[in-house]
Amino acid sequence: MSDPVMFTLDPDERVTHWYNILADLPTPPPPPLHPGTREPVGPDDLAPLFPMELIGQEVSTERYIEIPEPVLDVYAQYRPSPLYRARRWETELGTPARIYYKYEGVSPAGSHKVNTAVPQVYYNKLSGITKLTTETGAGQWGTALSYASALFGVECEVWQVGVSYDTKPQRRTLIEVFGGKVHRSPSQLTESGKAFPEGHPGSLGIAISEAVEVAAQDPATKYSLGSVLNHVLLHQTVIGQEALLQLAKAGERSVDVVYGCAGGGSNFAGLVFPFLRENLVGGAGTRIVAVEPTSCPTLTRGEYRYDFGDTAGMTPLMKMYTLGHDFVPSPIHAGGLRYHGMAPLVSHAVHEGLIEAMALHQNECFEAGVEFARSQGIVPAPESAHALAAARRDALAAKESGEEKVIVIGLSGHGLLELGAYAQFLSGSLEDDALSETELAEALGSVPVV
């Protein structure tokens, strides 16, 4: 029998707890501040938006948090997600590197987002909530929340970033197939939305403002966020925990480098925090790299300071790398990476030098994506293609140096609903945006300093 390319886990190796990086970080991250008082926010401040169970997870410092049985039941349909060795791509690249990718595209919504959508809806349902509101950029988060809401009999209303709504009707349909309701953002349904002219391309920041505004007005409605917050990152750690177990099955004792794409930071954190623990506790020495687009270079060009998570300034102030909360990124295809900020936990780890960051142009990412598809048979999400492109550089460098490095890639989802972007790339008409110095200065100039 030939060498295996797919690694799974035995039933008794199933991951049953989420891993909380807060328990192992050398220094605690700065607390979120109330937007009015500028004092650290307490559980009560968050209660209008989130159920207590999630608020508890947001501030917990417990190392492992048990995954509830009904959530494990849903996970069981698609987890453990496969870890693949990219043997054919290695051959294609002529590299001595061993390349592995952890593939979240097998989930019901086609991305990692389901990992947190399911527990979020579950805890809301437990606390008597009947409706959830949220925003969506590329559409993957809206899809995941819509699906999870259908499972638990909760209503789901989604504000989709305008440019994504206009150019990706399939995304809207998929959310609707799962039973969710979709609004184009900025909408005329909220004060936050009305502040913008009709037809405005929108941004994640604006869409968050709209969803938060609606949730805050009704006690039976809560808001659900697909990234950035501690509890969201927590839920994603099933990815990295499984990957470590699967790499052991593949016979790898150590990993040289892990690449993940980073927009709000949740898929990235979910993959890498368990690897970071190995570095912090076990001295593993794995390089951990966040990859972002040059058109929205939050970690590589943004400033580390307090800023709002949304555009209207309704969320708590969070200490994070940011391009300014009213920054509107150019409409590149990796919609999930178009966010002005970055999860505070990821930002803190980058600031402490525990994690590196790099920015790539989108054409290089699509090139890697097409090459990967032809050898591995999976069309990656444009977001995930950023991680592939970064790994590809490394694999080609290893070809020069002859180093047999072990590279792990987070493949956060498939790109089957982003084929329009691939068509543009194949026809050579895809723009290669990068944020100019002028745009950067303008964006950073508008950040409120606490």
Place this chain on the structure above:
Amino acid sequence: MSDPVMFTLDPDERVTHWYNILADLPTPPPPPLHPGTREPVGPDDLAPLFPMELIGQEVSTERYIEIPEPVLDVYAQYRPSPLYRARRWETELGTPARIYYKYEGVSPAGSHKVNTAVPQVYYNKLSGITKLTTETGAGQWGTALSYASALFGVECEVWQVGVSYDTKPQRRTLIEVFGGKVHRSPSQLTESGKAFPEGHPGSLGIAISEAVEVAAQDPATKYSLGSVLNHVLLHQTVIGQEALLQLAKAGERSVDVVYGCAGGGSNFAGLVFPFLRENLVGGAGTRIVAVEPTSCPTLTRGEYRYDFGDTAGMTPLMKMYTLGHDFVPSPIHAGGLRYHGMAPLVSHAVHEGLIEAMALHQNECFEAGVEFARSQGIVPAPESAHALAAARRDALAAKESGEEKVIVIGLSGHGLLELGAYAQFLSGSLEDDALSETELAEALGSVPVV
């Protein structure tokens, strides 16, 4: 731990042989005839189109045929495909039936078609072929052949049925991402295509004629067919063999009924032939049902007689259920089911009373598809939704009768590239075509009788 919903196989249970139903059928099916001489075709007649290894498989009566190692290597990336128990859908339906579905959507091209594309390209490559031509309807076969061709470094040219080409640009892009070249059929590149006016909606029959014509003109080019022929059905039997092993793991000793959708017959045969063997050899007593659309009711309303596989009459004459080789089905969304004929092996088994057939309207299928998506998290291909809808009828009948029956469904692929059809269904604007008596009479009147 809660009851499992997904069943896989251990590495040592991997299916290593294709199963050949010809070895177990009580009577042999009538042979294909040469279109000119009306005599049974021999290997030499097929040599211009297919490599000898595949011709050998086409006529073989060996029960098990070994799968070559390079093919197993590719299968290893997505096989065994999961067998799921649809627990949440059962609860939703309130049925005592136990419903299982075998899901081929995890393959690189999102459907069962990869199972035969890989060995077909492999054997062609072995015999020195540098280019393959084919047709595609819904686009899934073109995608699969394009992907398999990329793996083995073979050129791939695809004639896509006009209506599918026009309404599904994503399909074309996906074929191109994998490196294949796509033509709208009927095209101006072939004599067969030029016989039709530009903008004609096309049909699988026409597209086959075009691809065959091009392959026949160049010794280094061969033709590849995604369904109908014996060797294609043979390659698909990994599906049913795995399903039987997985059902045993799920603790099922017997199966009451198996539903699969049937267009050309390959996904259906791949699933059910191993179950048919259990009936023939082991007296299993499982009902086996082919589900087709009322707008293209080949098995339920067609005639069992010799007909051509294509429109131009270039293929051998095959004894099969047919609506006439110049029948052009209405442009329903289940493009993979829009074929005038049916695989001779499936036709023979239906004619002998070993397999049943039924026809459904497309709205009932989409309704079942949406319900299934909301409970199971998978948006089924419109083709596969036919099998779901048939199973749903049975599950609801079991609710009345209280019967704890075991139902197995072939879920041949996902519908993520068919969301336009779902949008139409959700908006209530989907037509509910059925072939009228007049249309049927007209179609059947044109069949040549041998």
